[in-house]
Amino acid sequence: MTQGETLTIFKDALWLILKLSAPILVVSILIGLIISIFQAATQIHEQTLTFVPKIIVIAIILIVAGSWMLSNLTEYFTYLMTLMAGL
Numbered sequence: 001m002t003q004g005e006t007l008t009i010f011k012d013a014l015w016l017i018l019k020l021s022a023p024i025l026v027v028s029i030l031i032g033l034i035i036s037i038f039q040a041a042t043q044i045h046e047q048t049l050t051f052v053p054k055i056i057v058i059a060i061i062l063i064v065a066g067s068w069m070l071s072n073l074t075e076y077f078t079y080l081m082t083l084m085a086g087l
Helices: 003-042 048-085
Strands: none
Touching: 003 048
């Protein structure tokens, strides 16, 4: 295996990590921003007010996009195993 092939594998792995984590992170940031604006407007500064909606929304995202994430991970794992078998 050459250095270029190794770098391609790492590049693909990093791209997969970004692709799989982006929906969860973006929605979590948006929910946090909305709740922060709500807290600033109403002057309610309860810590649990930020965590509970984020947990609920992230769980919903995982339920909706979980199969897509798992299929991408499975596809990449199969790709890696095929490369390893060819060595």
